[in-house]
Amino acid sequence: xxxxxxWDGLNESFDCLSSHFHSLSPNTQKFVITSAxxxxxxxxxxxxxxxxxxxxxxxxxxKRQTERNESLRRADEFSRKITEARRNQxxxxxxxxxxxxxxxxxxxxxxxxxxxQWKALQAHKRTNCITLFIKEADDWALQLEKxxxxxxxxxxxxxxxxxxxxxxxxxxxxxxxxNECFMPSERDCVMVEQIKALGGIPFVQTNVPQxxxxxxxxxxxxxxxxxxxxxxxxxxxxxxGESALIGAGGSLLGIGGDVGGSIRFPCHFCxxxxxxxxxxxxxxxxxxxxxxxxxxxxxxxxxxAPDVHTCVEFLKATWSSHFIHERDPYTAPVTWNDKHFTKxxxxxxxxxxxxxxxxxxxxxxxxxxxxxxILESQGHVLVPFKPPRIKxxxxxxxxxxxxxxxxxxxxxIGNDLMDPRYKSLLGLYKLPFFIQDILxxxxxxxxxxxxxxxxxxxxxxxxxxxxxxxxxxYRYEYIExxxxxxxxxxxxxxxxxxxxxHEVPVxxxxxxxxxxxxxxxxxxxxxxxxxxxxxxxDDALAGYPTIDPWYRLAKETTKGAIxxxxxxxxxxxxxxxxxxxxxxxxxxxxxxxxxx
Ligand SMILES: CCCCCCCC/C=C\CCCCCCCC(=O)NCC(=O)O
Numbered sequence: 001x002x003x004x005x006x007w008d009g010l011n012e013s014f015d016c017l018s019s020h021f022h023s024l025s026p027n028t029q030k031f032v033i034t035s036a037x038x039x040x041x042x043x044x045x046x047x048x049x050x051x052x053x054x055x056x057x058x059x060x061x062x063k064r065q066t067e068r069n070e071s072l073r074r075a076d077e078f079s080r081k082i083t084e085a086r087r088n089q090x091x092x093x094x095x096x097x098x099x100x101x102x103x104x105x106x107x108x109x110x111x112x113x114x115x116x117q118w119k120a121l122q123a124h125k126r127t128n129c130i131t132l133f134i135k136e137a138d139d140w141a142l143q144l145e146k147x148x149x150x151x152x153x154x155x156x157x158x159x160x161x162x163x164x165x166x167x168x169x170x171x172x173x174x175x176x177x178x179n180e181c182f183m184p185s186e187r188d189c190v191m192v193e194q195i196k197a198l199g200g201i202p203f204v205q206t207n208v209p210q211x212x213x214x215x216x217x218x219x220x221x222x223x224x225x226x227x228x229x230x231x232x233x234x235x236x237x238x239x240x241g242e243s244a245l246i247g248a249g250g251s252l253l254g255i256g257g258d259v260g261g262s263i264r265f266p267c268h269f270c271x272x273x274x275x276x277x278x279x280x281x282x283x284x285x286x287x288x289x290x291x292x293x294x295x296x297x298x299x300x301x302x303x304x305a306p307d308v309h310t311c312v313e314f315l316k317a318t319w320s321s322h323f324i325h326e327r328d329p330y331t332a333p334v335t336w337n338d339k340h341f342t343k344x345x346x347x348x349x350x351x352x353x354x355x356x357x358x359x360x361x362x363x364x365x366x367x368x369x370x371x372x373x374i375l376e377s378q379g380h381v382l383v384p385f386k387p388p389r390i391k392x393x394x395x396x397x398x399x400x401x402x403x404x405x406x407x408x409x410x411x412x413i414g415n416d417l418m419d420p421r422y423k424s425l426l427g428l429y430k431l432p433f434f435i436q437d438i439l440x441x442x443x444x445x446x447x448x449x450x451x452x453x454x455x456x457x458x459x460x461x462x463x464x465x466x467x468x469x470x471x472x473x474y475r476y477e478y479i480e481x482x483x484x485x486x487x488x489x490x491x492x493x494x495x496x497x498x499x500x501x502h503e504v505p506v507x508x509x510x511x512x513x514x515x516x517x518x519x520x521x522x523x524x525x526x527x528x529x530x531x532x533x534x535x536x537x538d539d540a541l542a543g544y545p546t547i548d549p550w551y552r553l554a555k556e557t558t559k560g561a562i563x564x565x566x567x568x569x570x571x572x573x574x575x576x577x578x579x580x581x582x583x584x585x586x587x588x589x590x591x592x593x594x595x596x
Contacts, residue, residue: 057178057417061221064181068132068222072121075133075204079118082111090115095158095252095310102157105149109141109157113203116159116251120204123250129206129225129241131164132171137203144199153199154317160195161246161254163239164205165212166301167286168192175288176210176219177416190283190327191255191301198317206241206254210419211409212290213401214238215265215495215512216505220417224502228270230564233499236266238290242304243270253314256304259289260397261495261515263302264569267527269499271565273588274304275311275526275581276518278574281319283328290401291408296471297400297519308528308584312341315577332575340578347488347579349375349570350385355492357390357449357513358550361558362540363533364493367566371491371530374590375583385490388481390513391452393474397516398456398509399467405429405457425506433459447548449510475521479573489572489579494527498564500557508557510550518571525571528584530591533561 021029079087090098090107101107117133124130137159144157165173167185169192174180188196195202210219217240218224225240227233228248235244239256243266246254256263258276267274279298289299303311318324319336351372353365372382387393406429413422431439440454458464482490496511497504518525541558545551568587572579 053415054417057220060178060181061417064221068130071132071135072124072130074135075117076121078138079114079121082114086111087115087118091119095305095307095313098252099155099158099313103152107157109144109201110138112157113137113141113159113201116203120161120245120250123228123245123248126248127226127228127235127244128223129235129244129248129250131174131205131207131222131241133204134168134171134202136170137201140196140201144201153197154320155195155314156199158200158253159203159251160200161204161206161242161251162192162202163242163254163256164208165238165257165288166191166205166255167288168202168205171205173288174219174221175212175290176208176221177412178221179412179416181221185286187286189286190324191287193327194318194323195255197323200253204245204251206239206245208239208241209237210416210422211413212238212257212262213260213409214506215240215261216421216500216502217241217244217266218419218421218502220419226502227499230499232501233564234269234502234505236269236499237505238262238266239274239304240266243267243272246270246272246304246306252305253310254304255301257287257289258300258302258515258519259294259297260401260512260519263300263304264494264515264525264527264567267304268494268529268567268569269565271529271567272304272306273308273311273526273528273567273584274302275315275524275577275584276300276302277315277524277577278522280332280522280574281324281334281577283324283331285328291404293403294400296468297397298522300519308526308581308588311526312581312585315581334575337575337578340576341582343582344379345579345582346379346381347583348381348383348486349489349491349583350482350485350487351382351491352385352387353493355387355390355513355517357394358496358511358554359545360493360496360514361498361537361544361554363498363531363537363558363561363566364496366537367531367568368491368493371568371587374587375491378586378590380583380586382491383485383487385481385485385487387490387492387517388477389474390517392470393517393520394510394513395452395456396467396471396474397512397520398453399458400471400520402429402457403464403467405433405459421503421506425509428454433457447550449548449550453510471520478521482573489570489576489583490523491583492569492571494567494569496554497558498533498561498566504553504557508550508553511554514569518569521571521573523571523573524577524580525569526580526584527567527569528587529565529567530587531566533558533564533566535562538562
């Protein structure tokens with residue numbers, strides 16, 4: 001339609017309305033004018049309020065960025081308190097060597113701290129992984145130096161990094177929301193209390209995606225964190241600041257959190273190791289996840305490190321006493337079980353390459369097959385395992401994190417500055433249920449998996465109760481399948497792709513079937529790097545399915561990913577964390593002696 005035609009049309013409509021208006025009685029005319037005025041005033045007030053709110057949020061971001069720059073500057077200044085030669089010397093130490101040097105007094109806690117402040121800054125330049133340095137760390141290190149030389153606590157002087165949502169007194173837990181800036185935690189969470197009691201020094205907080213329910217890493221306060229070697233790819237999420245920092249050498253040990261894979265995705269993407277214990281082995285007092293009120297999908301904190309061995313040492317130390325249970329009686333009083341971890345133990349392990357819901361790209365399947373062979377060569381018994389009803393399990397997972405139909409996320413992101421990349425996901429949540437039903441009907445023939453995801457959210461309390469009942473049943477069904485085969489643990493892919501491009505994860509949420517199932521089951525689940533994407537894997541992508549937009553996206557983002565790290569996932573029922581770690585350690589030991 002040409003502009004002049006449009007103009008003529010508008011004029012005609014206006015004339016028509018105007019003649020109708022003049023034919024009305026004076027009182028009705030007054031009523032129409034007043035109502036129009038009120039409606040206009042309402043919308044104008046709303047727009048102004050919204051504008052002022054956004055302005056205030058931008059000011060908060062600016063203030064926080066100034067504070068962050070000052071925090072980085074200060075850390076840089078402190079990191080220069082030791083000579084470059086000494087720093088290089090400490091820098092080259094692995095976890096065991098540094099810990100031994102700290103305990104023997106060969107390295108002082110302040111020296112270790114200054115070295116890691118410097119290394120973290122270098123990692124930050126590559127990845128944008130740091131939110132704030134913890135300025136009290138210097139005092140804590142000095143206090144440790146002044147403490148009597150014996151007995152040295154197990155993590156004496158070891159600098160440790162924390163995902164931003166692990167509460168530290170005096171520091172925010174923003175979860176990437178601007179609205180939650182400048183609301184510092186009033187006390188340390190139990191994990192931080194324990195780290196300090198063990199002699200560890202929390203020294204830096206790391207970036208997360210806004211809302212935490214994502215395996216990418218960007219938010220409007222601190223920006224986007226990238227993979228240490230590929231700016232255009234994500235370091236993962238939601239513990240993506242941790243994986244980038246550790247992957248780039250800026251920390252030897254960090255704490256992440258996991259509700260659907262937030263430790264395992266980033267470890268796999270960045271080529272490091274990590275484990276999410278079952279939630280009953282760590283306290284969650286004061287710890288906020290993406291969405292509160294998930295009785296059957298709980299948050300699990302856990303260690304992330306360059307290697308499995310460091311995770312083991314950390315967990316041995318934290319579970320060496322009843323420290324956690326004494327502070328939080330809702331946790332189980334279970335200490336480290338060395339019998340399960342003993343070297344040479346042989347386990348029966350169920351394995352699968354494909355969960356039947358989302359076929360992994362070639363490198364991720366190869367990683368499982370090669371790990372199977374390695375574990376067999378070490379005396380473990382590997383048997384094929386078909387995880388039960390994964391299609392239903394993913395719907396249970398989505399339903400359990402969206403018990404309110406996504407309201408909590410919509411309200412929090414809707415009232416904040418939003419990264420536009422979240423639009424598509426929030427768009428789905430925004431749709432009223434009857435539109436979701438229509439959409440489901442329309443997409444069923446071409447995109448049946450999305451249609452299935454659209455059935456996942458409970459619509460009333462009765463459906464919610466049924467959802468919880470279904471999860472309880474699923475847990476026992478899964479355990480029974482394992483018991484029938486005499487399985488101690490499961491070996492499977494971590495997800496579907498290696499580190500994807502930043503914008504992919506929020507669209508490709510369906511891959512959470514591989515990680516989310518173990519949150520649903522509350523199993524211990526960890527990730528260890530075992531290989532890298534090869535040219536042959538890239539070529540094999542030609543045969544990868546393209547039957548729906550999710551598959552096409554997975555294929556597209558995996559193209560050209562040669563050299564990217566690939567991990568495998570190991571999982572076992574609650575209180576079998578040590579079994580998971582033993583298997584991960586066996587894989588790691590094999591790779592230590594053979595370059596992959
Ligand atoms: C109308 C249907 C809408 C479906 C919307 C799907 C909602 C999200 C479901 C899955 C998200 C998958 C990403 C999970 C990544 C890891 C999340 C995690 O562990 N976060 C930590 C935390 O929550 O604290």
